[in-house]
Amino acid sequence: MVASKRLVVSCFLLVLLIAEANAQGLKVGFYGKTCPHAEGIVRKVVFAAMKKAPTLGAPLLRMFFHDCFVRGCDGSILLDSSNNQAEKNAVPNLSLRGFGIIDDSKAALEKVCPGIVSCSDILALIARDAMVALEGPTWEVETGRRDGRVSNINEVNLPSPFDNIAKLITDFRTKGLNEKDLVILSGGHTIGMGHCPLMTNRLYNFTGRGDSDPSLDSEYAANLRKKCKPTDTTTALEMDPGSFKTFDVSYFKLVAKRRGLFQSDAALLDNSKTRAYVLQQARGSTFFHDFGVSMVKMGRIGVLTGRAGEIRKMCRVPN
Ligand code: HEM
Structure with a gap:
C-alpha cells in the first residue's frame, strides 16, 4: 500500500517536472530545422562588428542581463519608446550600446528565414558570441524564446551599484x-x-x-x-x-x-x-x-515560449 502510494506521488512529480520542462520550452539548437544557419549568421555579424569595436562586448553582455532582469529575457530592452517611455530610456540603460548589432543580426536572419528567430534569442546568442570574440568563455545557448510586446520604463528595477x-x-x-x-x-x-x-x-x-x-x-x-x-x-x-x-x-x-x-x-x-x-x-x-x-x-528567467509573445520582424518595434 505504502509502495503504491509512493509510486503515485513519484508519477505525479514526474508529470509536474515534464510540465515545467515544456513550460520552459527552451533547448539548445531550437532553430536546427527551421533556420539551421541562425547561430552562424549571428556570430558572423558579432565578430565583424567587434573586430572594429571590441569595447562593444561589455555593453552587449550587460544588455542581456538588463533584458532578463526586467520582464524576463523577452527582448523588452530592445523596444524603442512609442506611446510610453521604454526600458531603454531608464537611467541604468542609458549607457547601453550596441543596439545596431542586434538590428544587423535580425536583418541578416530575416533575409534567410523570415519570422523565425526571435530578438530575445538573438540577444542571448550575441551575449555569448561577444564573450567568445573577447577570447572569453563559451557555452551552449538555449533558444526558443519569444519576444514580448511591452517595454515600460517604470518597470526597470535593476540591482543598484549601491546595494548591500x-x-x-x-x-x-x-x-x-x-x-x-x-x-x-x-x-x-x-x-x-x-x-x-x-x-x-x-x-x-x-x-x-x-x-x-x-x-x-x-x-x-x-x-x-x-x-x-x-x-x-x-x-x-x-x-x-x-x-x-x-x-x-x-x-x-x-x-x-x-x-x-x-x-x-x-x-x-x-x-x-x-x-x-x-x-x-x-x-x-x-x-x-x-x-x-x-x-x-539567467537566460531562463521569465521566458516566453510556445504560443506566448511573438517573433518580432524588427527588434525595435512590436509587430
Ligand atoms: C550584481 C548586480 C550588478 C550591479 C549592481 C551592476 C552594476 C553595474 C554598473 C553600475 C555598471 C556601470 C555602468 C556605467 O557606468 O555605464 C555596470 C557595468 C557593467 N556590468 Fe554590471 N552590475 C551587476 C551585475 C552584472 C551582471 C550580472 C552582468 C553580466 C553578466 C554585468 C555586466 C556588466 C558589464 C559587462 C558592464 C560594463 C558595461 C560597459 O562597459 O559599457 N553586470 N554594472
Whole structure:
C-alpha cells in the first residue's frame, strides 16, 4: 500500500517536472530545422562588428542581463519608446550600446528565414558570441524564446551599484539565481567601464562627513580620486584596470583585495557564502565554465515560449 502510494506521488512529480520542462520550452539548437544557419549568421555579424569595436562586448553582455532582469529575457530592452517611455530610456540603460548589432543580426536572419528567430534569442546568442570574440568563455545557448510586446520604463528595477549584499542576494533569488550565480555573474565586471558619479559617494562622502568607504582599499581609493573628481559626471573608469578588455579572473582578485569598483562589488565579501565564492574564483580555474552555467540559468528567467509573445520582424518595434 505504502509502495503504491509512493509510486503515485513519484508519477505525479514526474508529470509536474515534464510540465515545467515544456513550460520552459527552451533547448539548445531550437532553430536546427527551421533556420539551421541562425547561430552562424549571428556570430558572423558579432565578430565583424567587434573586430572594429571590441569595447562593444561589455555593453552587449550587460544588455542581456538588463533584458532578463526586467520582464524576463523577452527582448523588452530592445523596444524603442512609442506611446510610453521604454526600458531603454531608464537611467541604468542609458549607457547601453550596441543596439545596431542586434538590428544587423535580425536583418541578416530575416533575409534567410523570415519570422523565425526571435530578438530575445538573438540577444542571448550575441551575449555569448561577444564573450567568445573577447577570447572569453563559451557555452551552449538555449533558444526558443519569444519576444514580448511591452517595454515600460517604470518597470526597470535593476540591482543598484549601491546595494548591500542582502539586497543583491534577494534580487537574484527572486529571479531563481543563487549566491553562486550572483558572484559568478558579477564577474562580468572583468570587462567594461563604470562612470564616476557611481563612485563619488564611495570616494568623497560616504557617511556625509567627507570620508571614503572603509571597505575600499585606501591606496586604491586615493588612486580613483585622481581620476574621478567630485563633480565629474562623464569620465568612465576601467572596472578591471589593466585587463578591462580581457575576460579573466582578475575581477575576483581585485574584489578579494578590496578593490572592487562599486559597493555592490565590495559587498560580495560581506556574506560568508559569496565571500567564499569570490576567494575560490580568485584562486581557481573554473570561472569560464561557471560563467557559462550561470548565463544559461539567467537566460531562463521569465521566458516566453510556445504560443506566448511573438517573433518580432524588427527588434525595435512590436509587430
Ligand atoms: C550584481 C548586480 C550588478 C550591479 C549592481 C551592476 C552594476 C553595474 C554598473 C553600475 C555598471 C556601470 C555602468 C556605467 O557606468 O555605464 C555596470 C557595468 C557593467 N556590468 Fe554590471 N552590475 C551587476 C551585475 C552584472 C551582471 C550580472 C552582468 C553580466 C553578466 C554585468 C555586466 C556588466 C558589464 C559587462 C558592464 C560594463 C558595461 C560597459 O562597459 O559599457 N553586470 N554594472
